[in-house]
Amino acid sequence: xxxxxxxxxxxxIGGQGVVLAGxxxxxxxxxxxxxxxxSEVHGMSQRGGSVSTHIRFGEKIFSPLIPENKASIILSxxxxxxxxxxxxxxxxxxxxxxxxxxxxxxxxxxxxxxLINSGAVAGFLKNNFNFLNLLDDKKIALKLGxxxxxxxxxxxxxxxxxxxxxxxxxxxxxxxxxxxxxxLNVKAFLAGRNxxxxxxx
Amino acid sequence: MTxxxxxxINIDGSSNSDAKAxxxxxxxxxxxxxxNKAGVYIAVGYPGTPSSEILPFLAKFKSAIVNWxxxxxxxxxxxIGASIGFKRSIFTTKHVGLNVASDPLMTLAITGVRGGLVxxxxxxxxxxxxxxxxxxxxxxxxxxxxxxxxxxxxECFSFTAAAFDISEKFDTPVILRTTTRISHSRxxxxxxxxxxxxxxxxxxxSNSDYISKNKSYIKDIEKFVMVPIYAKKRxxxxxERLKYLADFSNNSGINKIExxxxxxxxxxxxxxxxxxxxxxxxxxxxxxxxxxxxxxxLVREFVKNVRNVVIIEELEPFIQNEISSLGINLKGKEYFPxxxxxxxxxxxxxxxGAGFFKNKNTNTRRFNFNMFDDPENIQESLxxxxxALCSGCPHTSVFYALKKxxxxxxxxxxxxxxxxxxPLNAMDSCISMGxxxxxxxxxxxxxxxTKKTVGIMGDSTFFHSGITSLIDAKYNSAxxxxxxxxxxxxxxxxxxxxxxxxxxxxxxxxxSNKIDIKKIxxxxxxxxxxxxxxxxxxxxxxxxxxxxxxxxxxxxxxNRPCVLYPKKLNYGKxxxxxxxxxxxxxxxxxxxPSILTSYTLNISGNSNKKLPFIDESCIGCSICxxxxxxxxxxxxx
Numbered sequence: 001x002x003x004x005x006x007x008x009x010x011x012x013i014g015g016q017g018v019v020l021a022g023x024x025x026x027x028x029x030x031x032x033x034x035x036x037x038x039s040e041v042h043g044m045s046q047r048g049g050s051v052s053t054h055i056r057f058g059e060k061i062f063s064p065l066i067p068e069n070k071a072s073i074i075l076s077x078x079x080x081x082x083x084x085x086x087x088x089x090x091x092x093x094x095x096x097x098x099x100x101x102x103x104x105x106x107x108x109x110x111x112x113x114x115l116i117n118s119g120a121v122a123g124f125l126k127n128n129f130n131f132l133n134l135l136d137d138k139k140i141a142l143k144l145g146x147x148x149x150x151x152x153x154x155x156x157x158x159x160x161x162x163x164x165x166x167x168x169x170x171x172x173x174x175x176x177x178x179x180x181x182x183x184l185n186v187k188a189f190l191a192g193r194n195x196x197x198x199x200x201x
Numbered sequence: 202m203t204x205x206x207x208x209x210i211n212i213d214g215s216s217n218s219d220a221k222a223x224x225x226x227x228x229x230x231x232x233x234x235x236x237n238k239a240g241v242y243i244a245v246g247y248p249g250t251p252s253s254e255i256l257p258f259l260a261k262f263k264s265a266i267v268n269w270x271x272x273x274x275x276x277x278x279x280x281i282g283a284s285i286g287f288k289r290s291i292f293t294t295k296h297v298g299l300n301v302a303s304d305p306l307m308t309l310a311i312t313g314v315r316g317g318l319v320x321x322x323x324x325x326x327x328x329x330x331x332x333x334x335x336x337x338x339x340x341x342x343x344x345x346x347x348x349x350x351x352x353x354x355x356e357c358f359s360f361t362a363a364a365f366d367i368s369e370k371f372d373t374p375v376i377l378r379t380t381t382r383i384s385h386s387r388x389x390x391x392x393x394x395x396x397x398x399x400x401x402x403x404x405x406x407s408n409s410d411y412i413s414k415n416k417s418y419i420k421d422i423e424k425f426v427m428v429p430i431y432a433k434k435r436x437x438x439x440x441e442r443l444k445y446l447a448d449f450s451n452n453s454g455i456n457k458i459e460x461x462x463x464x465x466x467x468x469x470x471x472x473x474x475x476x477x478x479x480x481x482x483x484x485x486x487x488x489x490x491x492x493x494x495x496x497x498x499l500v501r502e503f504v505k506n507v508r509n510v511v512i513i514e515e516l517e518p519f520i521q522n523e524i525s526s527l528g529i530n531l532k533g534k535e536y537f538p539x540x541x542x543x544x545x546x547x548x549x550x551x552x553x554g555a556g557f558f559k560n561k562n563t564n565t566r567r568f569n570f571n572m573f574d575d576p577e578n579i580q581e582s583l584x585x586x587x588x589a590l591c592s593g594c595p596h597t598s599v600f601y602a603l604k605k606x607x608x609x610x611x612x613x614x615x616x617x618x619x620x621x622x623x624p625l626n627a628m629d630s631c632i633s634m635g636x637x638x639x640x641x642x643x644x645x646x647x648x649x650x651t652k653k654t655v656g657i658m659g660d661s662t663f664f665h666s667g668i669t670s671l672i673d674a675k676y677n678s679a680x681x682x683x684x685x686x687x688x689x690x691x692x693x694x695x696x697x698x699x700x701x702x703x704x705x706x707x708x709x710x711x712x713s714n715k716i717d718i719k720k721i722x723x724x725x726x727x728x729x730x731x732x733x734x735x736x737x738x739x740x741x742x743x744x745x746x747x748x749x750x751x752x753x754x755x756x757x758x759x760n761r762p763c764v765l766y767p768k769k770l771n772y773g774k775x776x777x778x779x780x781x782x783x784x785x786x787x788x789x790x791x792x793x794p795s796i797l798t799s800y801t802l803n804i805s806g807n808s809n810k811k812l813p814f815i816d817e818s819c820i821g822c823s824i825c826x827x828x829x830x831x832x833x834x835x836x837x838x
Binding site: 013014015022026027030035036037038039040041042047048049050061062063064065066067068080083084086087102103104105114115116120121124127128147 | 225250251253254329330353382385386387388389472475476478479544545546549570574576579580582583584586587588589590591616619693695792794797798817
């Protein structure tokens with residue numbers, strides 16, 4: 001049964017667009033004709049806390065939550081959050097699409113010593129996972145004109161790892177972003193998609 | 202694989218010609234669509250996670266009067282009035298909000314209804330965004346009223362629509378109880394004519410009085426005036442009603458037995474059904490959708506036919522106790538926790554404990570990390586991420602000032618509850634909505650602190666239940682400083698309107714019914730009122746200090762809008778930490794998410810010192826500039 005279910009875990013920090021990413025991915029899967037369930041976080045945890053959205057699609061889905069060790073794709077907007085959710089990763093073949101940057105709230109470093117840095121997290125991920133895609137999504141987004149579309153860049157890359165058609169993806173992006181920003185978001189999506197297409201696996 | 206035929210339902214209220222139309226919806230959106238389908242006339246509530254998205258979605262249909270109320274009690278009372286006027290009404294709340302509305306609920310339970318009345322309570326097991334995780338299924342039993350528990354968005358839609366019929370047929374308010382994982386999960390809903398859905402519950406209203414069409418008002422004091430002489434009769438009818446509801450629970454087809462293996466059976470409801478169904482699809486299931494009163498006949502049949510039966514439910518042993526009262530002892534809470542949310546892993550562990558399958562070695566599912574990497578070590582050294590106030594949040598400076606002033610602060614529920622967390626650490630209580638001013642009065646009377654007490658709450662909370670306690674404070678000559686953080690929205694739940702904004706979901710937006718907080722306070726007779734701009738930290742500190750030195754009850758109101766709602770704000774100014782900063786870390790004490798620690802900047806002679814820097818997420822509030830007493834933060838010009 002597991003083979004038929006795609007489990008995508010999206011993680012990041014509240015306010016980074018984790019809920020929006022979940023909406024786009026789930027709409028794409030839905031329009032493709034799959035059964036789908038998602039679970040998102042609202043309210044207090046959204047204020048700068050660590051947040052995740054679970055997305056599951058396949059022929060028939062019961063639980064909206066992914067069990068531990070069953071996520072086949074990780075989409076992460078912060079490299080520290082990628083490491084935080086490793087207990088959801090299925091195995092060394094789990095596909096990881098992650099920002100290579102991570103944010104540390106300043107007061108955190110003051111109250112806690114011995115924090116790991118992003119380079120060490122990247123090393124840990126490289127040592128253990130075969131399909132690690134660390135992207136400088138923020139730089140790519142800035143080049144396109146707005147850092148806010150960095151999560152769409154990562155979704156573009158993720159899209160390549162699914163059987164859902166590119167047009168379906170583009171449609172899902174267009175339906176979920178403000179009208180004025182459609183062009184920019186489509187560009188960001190295609191930029192991310194390019195990274196997938198130019199990469200040899 | 203065929204594509205799902207239609208992804209967007211018509212929310213303009215027009216009839217959908219495509220009978221197979223389906224949509225991907227959250228539970229909340231599906232509840233709203235179900236209410237719309239049932240022809241709800243009035244929809245009211247107070248925002249509260251995870252219930253907040255129901256009313257805004259329902260308002261989009263433009264078919265009903267949909268409004269935020271000042272609090273849950275008033276909201277339910279509006280719904281009751283509409284029902285007395287033969288109209289269908291719905292009231293939405295989070296679990297703790299039903300406590301506020303419990304006074305009208307408990308007596309509505311015996312008067313019954315005219316137009317169908319549905320109470321949606323969205324519970325929050327696991328307390329994602331709540332102060333407790335009470336199980337509101339107990340309210341159904343407490344009030345002796347019907348309850349429905351959907352397990353996905355499809356059921357949210359069809360059960361909500363059916364709930365109005367059930368309410369009218371049995372002359373009862375109906376509780377529709379969801380949980381966070383139902384309200385905030387998306388799944389596919391097919392928008393069919395609900396009379397065509399499976400388990401057509403045979404619900405033509407038995408009493409023509411309750412058909413909600415063109416009824417003009419009539420008095421019925423025996424039904425709605427609950428003085429003892431009439432209330433005694435109504436209570437008897439409410440008890441009598443339980444028999445009919447139990448009959449419906451057993452025979453309507455809404456509660457179903459799904460026979461599988463006759464060795465293993467599961468009795469469950471809500472989201473727990475989905476977890477169990479995924480883990481052990483071969484078992485037999487008694488799925489309780491109409492979970493109060495429980496279907497005693499179905500339970501007896503199920504335990505007679507299935508050898509090992511276990512109950513899976515989140516939070517309280519509600520089903521377990523109901524079944525136990527039938528004289529049937531089944532296990533449930535022995536295997537599944539009574540606190541927190543369930544999930545697939547916990548359900549699997551519990552079923553394993555109950556002997557449904559051999560103990561799985563969970564280690565075999567884990568992959569082996571590279572020998573040099575200990576994932577637990579790495580997880581422990583990740584930066585902890587508590588939720589925090591936003592960059593530019595106007596609450597920041599008030600809490601920083603209160604921290605400096607070292608006064609006891611009775612707090613409340615909203616974004617500003619985050620002022621209790623590090624690094625601000627400037628709030629000492631968060632118990633119930635509107636607690637702050639009452640608790641501030643009580644704490645000051647206790648004389649346990651030599652300092653004047655502060656009570657602090659937001660604008661929406663002030664309207665919700667702060668006004669009454671401020672009147673009480675004046676009436677009883679209390680002495681504390683009341684701070685109202687007026688950011689002109691209900692921020693934590695997503696920016697809903699309230700009396701202070703003057704707008705509402707169904708109101709004509711061309712005029713405003715804005716109610717002025719300051720005038721209310723003047724009306725109470727409090728004459729020492731300060732209005733401050735929280736972006737001016739020095740003024741904020743001085744004003745709070747002055748208010749705290751006064752031996753009178755006084756009020757401080759802030760006047761900066763929320764940076765997220767109704768629209769994201771950016772003041773266009775950018776700030777930087779300029780050369781010369783020695784890294785004293787004072788600016789870190791306000792907890793602004795835009796001030797980060799740099800690992801790359803070093804100062805000569807002190808190469809280990811980390812210096813803060815301000816990143817691009819800064820919106821230019823300028824609070825940090827005031828905080829840095831050494832003037833090392835400056836605007837980038």
